Amino acid sequence: MRYSGWQVLAQGLTGNRGWTRAWRDPDPKDAYDIVIIGGGGHGLATAFYLAKEHGLTNVAVLEKGYLGGGNVGRNTTIVRANYGLPGNSEFYSHSLKLWETLEEQTNYNVMHSQRGIINLFHSDGQRDAYARRGNAIVNQGDDAILLDREGCRKIMPYLDYDQTRFPIYGGLYHPRGGTARHDAVAWGLARGADQRGVDLIQNCEVTGIDIENGVVKGVQTSRGAIRAKKVGIVVAGRSSQVAAMAGMRLPIESHVLQAFVTEGLKPVIDTVVTYGMGHFYISQSDKGGLVFGGDLDFYASYAARGNLPMAEHVIEAGMTLMPMIGKSRLLRSWGGIMDMSPDGSPIIDKTHIEGLYLNCGWCYGGFKAVPGSGNCFAHLIATDRPHEAATRYRLDRFVTGRGLMDEEATGSQHNLH
């Protein structure tokens, strides 16, 4: 079924009895050309682009839980392309362009809203750093505008500009940034992949990877063995465990990143705002809740929830920046499991095992990467060559030290990002 305004009208007039399932629920076949491990945003996007751009439809996506039940449902829904370093710059630019056509391509409303992102700065040095980053974004072909304090005040009158400790000097405005409805992204990509013939298999946990003489042969799962010519691991949050099935030890440590949402409020924050002197970023969802998050808790965790010290830090930072939010009440908090890499940038690469491909290390930036990651991973699996937007996401960059992408300039070492 093709979704459209006419369909809504027609179904509404006939009692909404004609809606069909958005995707099938097939049993796994004995063999596929390609098996994708992981039915999150990145895995579903990989399957979608394998089918759409490479015509490869003898593909299965294996998900141990339900589609989109992992990190794609546990984030702060921000979409942006405001990176400064070669490698990340062209990749996120590519991903943002895919976001801008995702709804037409999937025939699904993912509520992609380019409401703009403003990164605030609070000192002359930070202004210089943001000006440099803005130039990098512009040179990449994307958009960035350096706002002074009055420019910020026009867009965000509610901030505390004169706070004595960290007064606001201005902000780097990225108008094409914004948000999207996270679950809808997973659902739209799932439906798009399924319509093109991909089998989406839920409640199917991979328990082993079959390798013979250095060549991948398939996977063992909780629903039986499945043979495959190629296998893609795209399970950020559980990468170490799945890669261990292939005898690999990854440069990944899993951490918790917390996020929070308030009760629904009338529209008040119409952009995404990030604080430059404390880890805090905020937007308002279409339901009205203020969605905000902060920094990692900084200890390894698979709990999908964090502890109070970081909650306290995030809320203190929020109150410093925009005291008005103290009037709202917190509704929920959650944690995503972050695949932290040493330099804070991801990995999309082949492995030393023929036919086994790896996509991991998205740190705390995986959501905005969903279409770009799927698109580039599909390209790598289909052609055995990296996509031009992802040539630097190599697994061996840590061994050689060449091509590290350390956006925060803190060093290529765990626990610094």
Add this chain to the structure above:
Amino acid sequence: MQIPCPLCGLRDSREFTPKGHETYMHRPSEDAAPEAWNDYLHNRENPAGPTRELWYHGAGCTAWLVVERNTVTHAISGAQLAAEVRNAD
């Protein structure tokens, strides 16, 4: 979370800084192969479940501890002085 420091008793986790898995204590020799250093610096043990990791009690006795912790439940089941763990090896 509270960590039972052998010197200070049960203390709030805010007093500590986590470093990572206890494999950080097994530093390769200076002339070890680059692969050994890559393994030490970048590739990580990343267990989902019980783990042993280094924490620094910066706002307390300034000792390095080996803390036994579960990464799925956040339960902490014990802590030893890293120096004693090293000497026992």
